[in-house]
Amino acid sequence: MCYLCKEYGDPEVAGGVWYLNPKNYARNMYKLRQPGQGFAEPGLYLEGGRRGGPGLPELLAALEKGDQAEYDHIRKTMHTNTFSGGGSQVVPLKDADKVLELCSPIALIACICRNAVRAIDERNELEYTCMGMGVGMLKWERWPERYKGGVKFVNIDEAKDWNHEMDRRGFVHLLMLFGAPYIGGFCQCDYPDCQALRNAVDFGIGTLKSHYVAVVDYDVCNGCGICAQRCQWGALKFEVTSEKANIDQFKCYGCGLCETGCPRTAIKLVERKGLPAVAEVWT
């Protein structure tokens, strides 16, 4: 079971999946910042999970030193620290629809990672590539720098349509925690521009895999290769020998991009717990 479900899931609600538990969207989940406590700066996210502990510079130093034990220790510390005030989990499109029905308000906003990594300035609703959620969005005007072009509040159907369009374009949906279990946004991520996804792929830090893994039905797959273009995790490739898609379920984050992109529905997301050896592989 993923640790968020252990903490915040209800076995009697939605099969115990934490993000489908309406309690986790209650207003009192929103945590006011304590006096003296800093707030997230654009770019600081690159340091993933510093929060008083080690950060990216220490991690890279351990890599350069060639000290595997120290590197693994820093990695795990950063992972744990990330979830003390942030962190994320991959959610496939079909579950994303259910999340959007539970959460209010929903607003389209500029992506903070693309801003920091590629200096991309998203200034209007046609450019926005991120989704802010929950009551925290109502005070967006307090951060003119963060929300330069304003924000665009949308209703549930508009939010779903937008999410489906982002999925079609090839973005992964990451449910962002702003102090678990408060859900603050639905990031639309790709490698290497999204820092949460990148920290997950490069170091296994800060993002939990989804409750699913993708499997290929070899009788249906015709080897068109479209799915291979959509995998952001390096988990899916075109297997030349069999001329079909091949998925490494240990690398698969269960985002479902390959499933939604497959023209022949040859790829299916199955429950992670259905494959005992990967059932507890969350990073």
Added chain:
Amino acid sequence: MTYPASGRKFPRITIDMEKCTVPFLCKRCLQACPTAVFNVRRIIAKEERLKEMDPRIDGNYVLSAPRTDKCTACNKCIEVCPVAALKIEVP
């Protein structure tokens, strides 16, 4: 998933802050880098934290190169830099 601690020394990227003054406006290196090594963020004083920062004003934004583990020293950033503020050393 992650890579093993191999002991490989990463390239050192130095940025001359005297020359690189408006990185968010310029953004050439940020967008040219194939492996997205760079990062740009606003520099703000505490009392200014709620203000929108104009990227055209010198020093409002600062460039850094945090992900040197992904730098291949291809020098594409140096080629596009209009003020010659970047230097890469490969140990």
